[in-house]
Amino acid sequence: VGPHQARRTQDLRSQYDGEIAYTDAQFGRLIEQLKQSDAYDNTLIIVVSDHGEQFLEHNDGGHGKSLHEEELRVPLLIKLPQQQHGGEVRDALVEMLDIAPTILDYLELPIPGTFRGRSFRDLIETGSTAPRIGFSELLLEDKDCIATRTPEEKYIKDFVQQTEVWYDLAEDPGEWFAKTSPVRDPDLLRPTAHARNLEGKPGLHMLIPPI
Numbered sequence: 524v525g526p527h528q529a530r531r532t533q534d535l536r537s538q539y540d541g542e543i544a545y546t547d548a549q550f551g552r553l554i555e556q557l558k559q560s561d562a563y564d565n566t567l568i569i570v571v572s573d574h575g576e577q578f579l580e581h582n583d584g585g586h587g588k589s590l591h592e593e594e595l596r597v598p599l600l601i602k603l604p605q606q607q608h609g610g611e612v613r614d615a616l617v618e619m620l621d622i623a624p625t626i627l628d629y630l631e632l633p634i635p636g637t638f639r640g641r642s643f644r645d646l647i648e649t650g651s652t653a654p655r656i657g658f659s660e661l662l663l664e665d666k667d668c669i670a671t672r673t674p675e676e677k678y679i680k681d682f683v684q685q686t687e688v689w690y691d692l693a694e695d696p697g698e699w700f701a702k703t704s705p706v707r708d709p710d711l712l713r714p715t716a717h718a719r720n721l722e723g724k725p726g727l728h729m730l731i732p733p734i
Contacts, residue, residue, distance in 0.1 A: 539576055565604050567629060569622060572597035580697065590659050590670040590679050591698050601647065603629070608647060616655045616674055617643045639722065656712070658719040671716040676705070678712035687713070 550570070557563040574586045575594045586594050599617070602609070620640030627634050628642035646652035654673070661668040667682040677690040677698070688701035689712070705712065 564606070566602070567604055567626065568600075568602040569626070570598070570600040571619065571622065588666070590661050590668050592677075592692075592696070595657075595659050595670075603647070611650075613646055613650060615643075615646050615652055616657050616672070617646065617652075618655070618657055656715050658716065660720065669716050669720045671712045671719065673712070676707050676712060678705070678716055680713075680716060 554563065554568075557566055575592075575597050576586050577588055577591070577593050580591065580593050588594070597619075599622075618640060620638070621643050622640070624634045624638050624640050624642040625644055625647075628644045634642065643652055657672045659670045665683060668679060669682075670677060670679045672678070672692065675691070675693045677692055678687065679690075680687045688703065689705050690698045690701060691706040692698075
């Protein structure tokens with residue numbers, strides 16, 4: 524990394540740190556108000572970021588530029604009523620669309636069948652859950668990409684550049700070394716990505732698995 528890029532990275536991080544500090548202060552005001560009103564102990568609180576941020580990891584800054592992990596991997600903090608499981612950490616793959624069904628699950632309300640996500644209450648309470656394949660999509664200005672991932676591997680399809688790559692996240696979590704073929708199961712991530720990409724879109728869609 525050259526000195527110019529190092530300075531630019533530091534400038535971007537400093538600006539971002541300032542934004543985080545401001546947001547943290549405002550969130551602190553909300554928590555203090557809940558405590559003063561005696562509502563804190565009985566409140567379910569979920570804090571999640573809407574996206575991550577690039578700091579030139581893949582030669583760009585900001586967000587909405589790619590489907591690399593620095594933009595997709597976000598913090599998720601949950602405080603249950605009565606501080607159940609307080610201070611515990613869970614390491615598993617979940618998606619943002621899983622949050623709504625999880626809230627309904629805790630409220631003991633029915634989860635609509637139209638929801639694409641599923642509750643991860645089992646993960647919170649037991650530390651384990653059924654395996655998931657994460658899906659993400661970027662459709663913004665001149666970007667049109669989809670991606671799927673497991674904890675160990677990731678697939679990205681760029682429809683504009685007409686490229687597709689795989690990453691071995693176990694060995695290469697920073698996604699520096701793109702591969703042109705699957706690292707593990709060849710019939711998992713690519714078919715899932717394209718099937719998920721068609722969900723909710725008009726027309727007749729067929730997924731024909733390999734024999």
